[in-house]
Amino acid sequence: MGVADRLDLTLRLVQGAADRVSVAELSQRLGVSEMTVRRDLDALERQDLVRRVHGGAVATKAREEGAGFVAREPWQAATKDRLGARVAAMVEPGSRVLLDAGTTTVHVAEHxxxxGPLTVAVLSLQAAVCLADRPGIDLLIVGGRSRPGERSLVGPLALRTLESLAFDCFIMSIGGVHAEHGWSEFSLDDAAVKQAGLAQATRTVAVADATKLGVRAFSQVAPLGVVDGFVTDTGAEDGETHPNGPYTLKALREAGVPVHLA
Structure with missing residues (x-):
């Protein structure tokens, strides 16, 4: 496991704990020395993502869904970059793509x-910056209101724009994927935009890291079976790190959704 991936997993373990996580426990779970764990925790503390306490660490930030784009951007960056590469590889050159907002889809944009050649309509100001002036990319910025703190484009103007376009592929990020309640988001505005994207695309690929599995967010977007593929990280299969992961993956497959692990 590379350093970036190990930091990602360390952060997940600390954030997922109800209370303090000990250095000894992290050492055992990660298969590295306690000295390495201490160095990793020091690195995460410098980013204000964990707080060191005697013998271990606690999370310093709210769960990802409660933090804005800037706070979430460095979290699990190595994992999200793998997801971005896997999703991009599923897009055929010449396609018309709708790219959702979110920290993971910025990595998709990079890949x-x-x-190209691609026509890419973006629902994210950050993705627009990433794709601007790239050879082979015909960039469209969907109109709308920029949701404060999120850099996502939402609201009636965004919905009207989407309703006037047709896409070969919608790359949908998601706040929660639940075996019984399907795909969901924490914001009504984001959920409405995703529903419009689903309606206007021939094919939808959903992408989310394993922390989203088993999560039921505030606003339901759609049932599980409406998407044509789901990309997540291999941690989703680890029931110890993600207790809801294996069960949710099983439900996705039973709903006919191909699952791709990165």
Whole structure:
């Protein structure tokens, strides 16, 4: 496991704990020395993502759904970059793509830049910056209101724009994926935009890291079976790190959704 991936997993373990996580426990779970764990915790503390306490660490930030884009951007960056590469590889050159907002889809945008020629409509100001002036990318910025703290484009103007367009592929990020309650989001505005994207695309690929599995967010977007593929990280299969992961993956497959692990 590389350093970036190990930091990602360390952060997940600390954030997922009800209370303090000990250095000894992290050492055992990660298969590295306690000295390595201490160095990793020091690195995460410098980013204000964990707080060191005697013998271990506690999370310093709210769960990801309660933090804005800037706070979430460095979290699990290595994992999200793998997801971005896997999703981009599923997009055929020449396609018309709708790219959702979110920290993971910014990584998708980075990898889409090498898949041109593509027409890419973005729902994210950050993705727009990433794709601007890239050779082979015909960039469209969907109109709308920029949701404060999120850099996502939402509201009636965004919905009207989407309703006037047709896409070969919608790359949908998601706040929660639940075996019984399907795909869901924490914001009504984001959920409405995703529903419009689903309606206007021939094919939808959903992407989320394993922390979203088993989560039921505030606003339901759609049932599980409406998407044509789901990309997540291999941690989803680890029931110890993600207790809801294996069960949710099983429900996705039973709903006919191909699952791709990165």
């Amino acid at each position: 889409l830049a090498a898949r």
